[in-house]
Amino acid sequence: MDEQALLGLNPNANADFRERALAYFEQLKVSQDAWQVCAEALAQRIYSDDHVKFFCFQVLEHQIKFKYAELTALQQQLIRETLITWIQAQMLNSQPEKTFIRNKAAQVFALVFVTEYLTKWPKFFFDILSVVGLNPRGVDLYLRILMAIDAEVVDRDIIHTPELQLDLQEARRNTLLKDTMREQCIPNLVESWYQILQTYQHTNSELTCQCLEVIGAYVSWIDLTLIANDRFINMLLGHMSVEVLREEACDCLYEIVNKGMDPVDKTKLVESLCQVLQSAGFFSVNQEEDVDFLARFSKLVNGMGQSLIVSWTKLVKSGDMKSAQDTLQSIESKVPLMLQLLIHEDDDISSNIIGFCYEYLHILKQLVLLSDQQKTNVEAIMLAVMKKLTYDEEYNFENEGEDEAMFVEYRKQLKLLLDRLAQVSPELLLASIRRVFNGTLQNWQSSPFMEIEVAIRLLYMLGEAIPASHGAHFCGDVAKASALQDMMRTLVTSGVSAYNHTSVTLEFFETVVRYEKFFTVEPIHIPNVLMAFLDHRGLRNSSPKVRSRTAYLFSRFVKSLHKHMNAFVEDILSRIQDLLELSPPENGFQTLLSSDDQLFIYETAGVLIVNSDYPAERKSILMRNLLNPLMEKFKILLQKLVVEQDEERRTVLADCLNHAVGFASRTSKAFSNKQTVKQCGCSGVYLDCLQNFLPALSCPVQKETLRGGVRTFLHRMIICLEEEVLPFIPTASEHMLKDCEAKDLQEFIPLINQITAKFKAQVSPFLQQVFMPLLHAIFEVLVRPSEENDQSAALDKQMLRRSYFAFLQTVTGSGMSEVIANQGAENVERVLFTIIQGAVEYPDPIAQKTCFIILSKLVELWGGKDGLVGFADFVYKHIVPACFLAPLKPTFDLADAQTILALSECAVTMKTIYLKRGPECIQYLQQEYLPSLQVAPEIIQEFCQALQQPDAKVFKNYLKVFFQRAKP
Incomplete structure (x- = not known):
């Protein structure tokens, strides 16, 4: 082998050597007989360097995976012999191989197994077992090979081939492999596992855990009676009491319990396991217990519970009510343990049992009458959920990381439980939440934030847990309505909105907006809530997160209750004046709200003005007061932008100008068919906005940003101002057609389409005038040369071509073909x-x-x-x-x-x-x-x-x- 190239395999080698090693690997992959050199190196232990050994296995792996069929029978025989020789050598080595080499060797064994077992190597397992015996190193390799075979043949999570046809072939092959193993060797493998456990359970925890993992992996498709018998189960239950083995034993039992079975047999199996676990003291959960083990144990109990519920469902369906009743008793007997795990302070342990809990409630929902014990269970689950919804002291509200995200997900699971509880017993849920809520809010000044937050959160969750058709929570069903109504009254009158914690503040605002219908029944509380939104509790809160969310919630609150706000319109407008400031961030000064948040405030202001009971003249004055500062600031900033030389500063100014246009645009969302711009006397102020914004189209810098903003505003004005907008269109079009790129045109055409479709004959003269200039601009961009492989330019042209044809379709479809004919x-x-x-x-x-x-x-x-x-x-x-x-x-x-x-x-x-x-x-x-x-x-x-x-x-x-x- 190329010794120089092999030096590059060392992780510390320099880039040149690594490059050479990579090239050498590619060369060996395509070589006819390089694999033989590698096989010899492994069999004869020529190299002691770990990375070289790993490299040799990689070359062999490639040969077996992609070129095995090209080998002669003798060469295939050589590979088999090399692998067996390698295993024999491992048992004589003074030091075991590194884990990464053993794992790679196991993968190579698994690939040979898949290729050879059905044809040339039916004694695969027997050959390996006869070599390894009970030698610890040999056993380690044997177990790794079994796990590699599971990954290759059984594990559904591993996608082996992308093509469906190959997938089907592979599925058929895997089925055949498992069938053949069941016939020929599974009892022998199971016996070997038993011997391994028997030999090493007290002396070698690593091998014992490996063996338990193998049993867990294989139990899903082998005959369960081979494992679910006294000798195995007693041994596994013994492992449950050994600290270093119990997590693996738990997982192994979980796989056994999860195996598909006849429902009566499954119930018997789970019951017998539970009796032994219970007598060994596992059913009383010690909060001090190791959480990693309890998380596995919780998963096991969840598996047992869910398996019993599946059995119960099958028995009920089949009409075997006697067995179903026995299974239900078995389920009920696990509920106390389930509750201990559900309430555990570690969320992973609690989360692992939620599936069982959820399914158990589903059973109760189907029963006609609940026993006293079942009612007690429901109440206990309810209290557990309320307790577990509570935040930890350590939760970081301002900078949420991975732990916080996990808790948010966990809370969603708990919410599902709460919804299910509501289906089982809405009255009970309502009474429990009311008790917790009232108790907490009576003493909110002296309570920790998490208790108050969860009390308000429960009130918030009730809205979905006990759905009410259109406001029925606050009228109609007196019991439900009065309970919710009382709690809402307590919420808004208790003063809890002043509690100084992000989570409580946000929960308060989320809840008042969710139950805005309460305020239509008791509008007397609106002023207090408005003040909370407007002062240091809401929009002026010290937390940017609260300010941002409140801006959105405030707009929703005002939109839904504007009919009740007439008396406060001008007061609100004067109080939010400073929040509407348009200012580019200068000298590090940051406004209270981001520009996205300000959009909501502008929309809210628009809603208040448009929906007020004022006459049109007053509405017009208020709208002008709202928009004039924007126009003034816009003029100043545009002048600054034109002379600004610094590119970064230009971007900031252009963004700010764009925000101004966006804010004005957003106020227009308040108008409707019943309250048009014209009826409200506001046409003049929006026409002034147009007059002020259009010069931005001829600004020589930051064209894309400015044109985008003004174009969006024009779209809005075409809807709001009707034909009054038409005089502005020719000038706007002229500017937008100058120095165009494909994207500019593509975005300009929808504007022309909108005008054409809306105004038809009214815009005919303008269309005739703009028609050919627009087409020339389009053709000029389409014939512009671009790089052959520039996908982005090709796509831009395709989209522009589509837009061009869409324009012609609009013109002809709007009955304006004379526009084309007159060209x-x-x-x-x-x-x-x-x-x-x-x-x-x-x-x-x-x-x-x-x-x-x-x-x-x-x-x-x-x-x-x-x-x-x-x-x-x-x-x-x-x-x-x-x-x-x-x-x-x-x-x-x-x-x-x-x-x-x-x-x-x-x-x-x-x-x-x-x-x-x-x-x-x-x-x-x-x-x-x-x-x-x-x-x-x-x-x-x-x-x-x-x-x-x-x-x-x-x-x-x-x-x-x-x-x-x-x-x-």
Whole structure:
């Protein structure tokens, strides 16, 4: 072997050596006989360097995985002998191999097993067992090989091959391997495991744990009676009391319990296990106990509980009520243990038992009457859930890390339990939460934050746990309504909103917003809650997290209760004035709210103004007071941006200008069909905004950012201002069409489409004026050369082409074809040819579909006897051929859904030509066009008959068949 190259295998080798070693590995992989050198090196222990040994196994692994079939019988024999020789050597070595080498060797053994066991090496296991005996090093390798075989043959988590066909082949092979093992050797393997456990349980915990892991892995598919018998189970239960073995023993028992079985047998098995565990003292959980073990034990109890519930369900379904009753008693007897684990202070232990708990409640939900004990169990689960929902002292609210994220997930599991409890006994849940809530809020000043937070959280959760149709919590069902209503009254009058802790504050605001319907029943409490939102408790809280969330919740609160806020509108507006400041971060100064949070505040201000009972003049003044500072600041910042030289500062200014436009835009969301901009007297102020914002379009720097913002504002104004926006469109368009990139145009076209579709004839003069400049800008970008492999540029062009055709579709579909017709003969022709090109030449079914829609519309408008001069000629020379050439293209995939839609529009185009031109069209197809394509006369006849069918669907279906036959 290349000794120099092997030096690069050392982790500390320099980059050149590592590079050389990598190249050497690639060279050996493709070499015919390099694997033999590696096999010899392993068998004869030529190298002592661990990394070289590992390397040799890697070369062997590659040979077996990818080139084994190319080997002769003798060479395959050599590999088998090498592996056995290697194992024999391990038992004589003074030092055991490193773990990573043993694991790699086990993988190679497993690959040979998969390839050879069914054919050339049926004695695989016997050969290994005869070599290793009970030698500890040999046993270690034997167990590793068994785990590697499990990973290769059984473990469902390991994806071996991506292709479905290979997956099926592999699944069949794996089934055959397991069947053969069951027939030929599983009893012997099980016996070997027993001997290993017997020999090493007191002297070698590592081997014992390995063996338990193997049993756990194999028990899912071998005969359970081989393991679930007195000698094995007694040994496993003995291991449960040995500290170094009990976690593995727990996992092994879990796998045994999880094995699919007859429900009566399963109940007996679980019961017998439980009796032994109980008599050994495992059913009284010691809080001081090692948490790692208890987490495994909790998983085991969960497995036992869920297995019993599956058995109960099967027995009930089969009608065996006697056995079902026995199984239910068995389940009930585990509930005290389940509760001890559920309430454990370690969340992993508690989390592992939630499945059993959830399923147990599901059983109770199905029972007609609950016994006193069952009611007690429900209450105990309820109290456990309430206790476990509580935050730890250490929870970091301002900087949540992995531990916090795990607790949030754990809380979600507990919420599912709470919802299930509500289904079993809503009255009980309501009473329990009410007791906890009232008790805690009576003494909130002296209580720790976590108790208060969880009390309010429980009130919040009730809304989903006990659903109420539209506000019924606060009217209708008196028992439920009054309980929730009382708790809400307590929440908003107790003063708890002043509690100084992030979690309590947030929970308070989340809850008042969830139950906003309470305030429609008792509006007297609205002023107090508004003050909480507006002062240091909410929007001016010291925590940025609270301020941010409150901004959103405040907007929701105001939106849902604006009818009750008329008296406070101007007071609220004056109090939030400072939060609406538009200022770029300067000298390290940070505003209280981020620009995203400010969006909610602007929207809230808009909602208050628009929905107030003020006359239009007053609304107009208030809206102007809200937006004038934005416009003033915008002018100043835009002037600064134009002269600013520093690129970073330019970005900051442009973002700030963009925020200003976004804020103004957001206020307009408050208007509706009932409260339009015009009715509220606010048209003037928004037109002023337009006047102020449009100059940004001609700013020579930061074009993309500024154009994006102004364009979005224009979209909003087209909706809100109606035709009053039209005078601004020409100037805006002129600026947006200057120095365009594909993306700019692509984003500008929807704006023109929106105007065209909304205002139709009103914008005809403008459209005629902008039509060719827009098209020239599009064509200029489309013909601009780009790198051959530039995927991003190619995609931008494709999207622009689609946008261009969408524009033409909007123009023709809005009854404004005269816009195109008035462009002069040369330009009209150019446009028509681009549509034909789009229909035929580009392999983009979405664009092709649009092009055929445009063509059929133009045929409908211009294709009749008194249509556009010269258009009939164009129909026969270009549109008819397009309807055949497009579907005949190799790229036109008739198995693709989008392409079928394009074909459907192609059929509509043909049909429209026939309807407009009548017999003349049929004659042209029969005598000129179809014969020129060498179509057989009988097929021509068939085609023309289908085209003349009154039902358009008949022709669509026919056309698909026609092209399926026509394609090579």
